[in-house]
Amino acid sequence: MSQRVLTTESGAPVADNQNSASAGIGGPLLLQDQHLLEKLARFNRERIPERVVHARGSGAYGYFEVTDDVTDFTHADFLGTVGKRTEVFLRFSTVADSLGGADAVRDPRGFAVKFYTEQGNYDLVGNNTPVFFIKDPIKFPDFIHSQKRDPFTGRQEPDNVWDFWAHSPEATHQVTWLMGDRGIPASYRHMNGYGSHTYQWTNAEGEAFFVKYHFRTNQGVRSLSSEQAAEIAGKNPNSHQTDLLQAIERGVNPSWTLHVQVMPAADAAEYRFNPFDVTKIWPHGDYPLRRVGRLVLDRNPDNVFAEVEQAAFAPNNFVPGIGPSPDKMLQGRLFAYADAHRYRLGVNHTLLAVNAPKATTAQNYGRDGFMASNVNSQGRAAKNYEPNSYGGPTETGRALSAPLAVNGYTGTHEAPRHTKDDDFFQAGELYRLMSSEERSRLVANIAGGLAQVSRDDVIEKNLAHFHAADPKYGRRVEEAVHALRED
Numbered sequence: 001m002s003q004r005v006l007t008t009e010s011g012a013p014v015a016d017n018q019n020s021a022s023a024g025i026g027g028p029l030l031l032q033d034q035h036l037l038e039k040l041a042r043f044n045r046e047r048i049p050e051r052v053v054h055a056r057g058s059g060a061y062g063y064f065e066v067t068d069d070v071t072d073f074t075h076a077d078f079l080g081t082v083g084k085r086t087e088v089f090l091r092f093s094t095v096a097d098s099l100g101g102a103d104a105v106r107d108p109r110g111f112a113v114k115f116y117t118e119q120g121n122y123d124l125v126g127n128n129t130p131v132f133f134i135k136d137p138i139k140f141p142d143f144i145h146s147q148k149r150d151p152f153t154g155r156q157e158p159d160n161v162w163d164f165w166a167h168s169p170e171a172t173h174q175v176t177w178l179m180g181d182r183g184i185p186a187s188y189r190h191m192n193g194y195g196s197h198t199y200q201w202t203n204a205e206g207e208a209f210f211v212k213y214h215f216r217t218n219q220g221v222r223s224l225s226s227e228q229a230a231e232i233a234g235k236n237p238n239s240h241q242t243d244l245l246q247a248i249e250r251g252v253n254p255s256w257t258l259h260v261q262v263m264p265a266a267d268a269a270e271y272r273f274n275p276f277d278v279t280k281i282w283p284h285g286d287y288p289l290r291r292v293g294r295l296v297l298d299r300n301p302d303n304v305f306a307e308v309e310q311a312a313f314a315p316n317n318f319v320p321g322i323g324p325s326p327d328k329m330l331q332g333r334l335f336a337y338a339d340a341h342r343y344r345l346g347v348n349h350t351l352l353a354v355n356a357p358k359a360t361t362a363q364n365y366g367r368d369g370f371m372a373s374n375v376n377s378q379g380r381a382a383k384n385y386e387p388n389s390y391g392g393p394t395e396t397g398r399a400l401s402a403p404l405a406v407n408g409y410t411g412t413h414e415a416p417r418h419t420k421d422d423d424f425f426q427a428g429e430l431y432r433l434m435s436s437e438e439r440s441r442l443v444a445n446i447a448g449g450l451a452q453v454s455r456d457d458v459i460e461k462n463l464a465h466f467h468a469a470d471p472k473y474g475r476r477v478e479e480a481v482h483a484l485r486e487d
Helices: 034-045 137-147 158-166 169-179 226-235 239-249 265-270 304-309 328-345 425-433 436-450 456-469 471-486
Strands: 057-066 085-094 109-117 120-127 199-202 208-217 255-264 290-299
Touching: 057 109, 057 239, 057 304, 085 290, 137 158, 137 328, 158 169, 158 436, 158 456, 169 425, 169 436, 169 456, 208 265, 239 290, 255 265, 425 456, 436 456, 436 471, 456 471
Parallel strands: none
Antiparallel strands: 057 085, 057 290, 085 109, 109 120, 199 208, 208 255, 255 290
16 A cells, blocks of 8 residues: 655645754754644644533443334434434533543533434433532523632632532532532443433424433442542543543443433423422422433544534534423523534534534535535525525424413513422432431531631531531531531
8 A cells, every 4th residue: 555645734745744944954943834834833723722611521422222102292203213223422521620630520420412313413411410509590600610710729619619509509409419429420331311401392293291311321320439539530530531432442332221201291380399490300209210212332432632522512402392491591501502612613613523413414504604614505606595586495384392381571580489499308308318328428528528618607508508408417517517627
């Protein structure tokens, strides 16, 4: 086989890739050395801004296979036939730390799935917990600022973390999850994934249902203690990335079984919890899990930067039969995620291979902008407006999902109260479900962080939340914090 010739980006052959052009032997370098300047300029620009959250990530390709009939609830084509397979890309991530952070840390994990369906890409953006810290997106920038590195000290500050939680009682449920035994997954393969938000499914007859997604790991849930995690993070910061990569390379393909909880739309108004509050779960006794299918990862990306880091997930990418709910946090993310990708990757990020539809072709009137190509030009004589008389793509007139009823006056309203809508009940329920050993570890994890807070009033506000969730829970945390602060 003949040797391929190295070229510049414009295709010209490169004569010397070892030595820069200079003014004589040992002289200064020349501005005319196009190859040198091109290499340095490209190197300066070959990394895009990292994500503000979910910066540290891993991913893989695979497929989703339908195992159970759910056509009574949705007319989504990729869920329409038992046995049907759809290609997927799944990105796992930590939330708070930067791209250079360690994998084995106490932090929620992102669980984002891109389904390359025949009706367009469907993005399901969730976490490894069924709940979240806040219920309104207007608080999201403040929440993330409190969890990320402090702009003065350059590190995550317990004062910031716990001060925000002290003023956000709705975080108590998620804090109990995070500080419990599942707060540090042993690997990405050994954790569950959740859509977290409430979504809407619509069947062929136009009936609407609200759903929650549960991806249950078929490898079994395995987690790390704080001590195990500290040791692993020190020895191998890339522990989760390495585990996922090597497992798939060995042919040990991780899988998850997708279940959904299904709530008839008419139930939502009278349900005892606000079903659109992402700080709360729906108890399985009320809405049991229904199996849908199996998700399998069987192929590693060829280029982590091009595929994992440039993968763009946006929960506003719906397909017919699936739509949003009035979940406030979801509503905010419908804008924020896609906007983050336009900033990081450019307006044409959907043309990148990992983000482009695979089972269909995108046809619209979006043109030009950075990185525009013939792919989105629709041909040289194509019109870039609609409607037109030249055979361009047209609307279907068929809504993706059922309409949501609205009423009342515009304004900054709190969510409507349901009979069991408080910020502490479900956190207490979770605590009471734990074994005595699990409770002891939970208390130790919370106390270890809270005892580092410098202000007594912030500590007292947080202790009040745990007391409200369960008196024994609060008392044990309080005693543990006081013991640590007296040492």
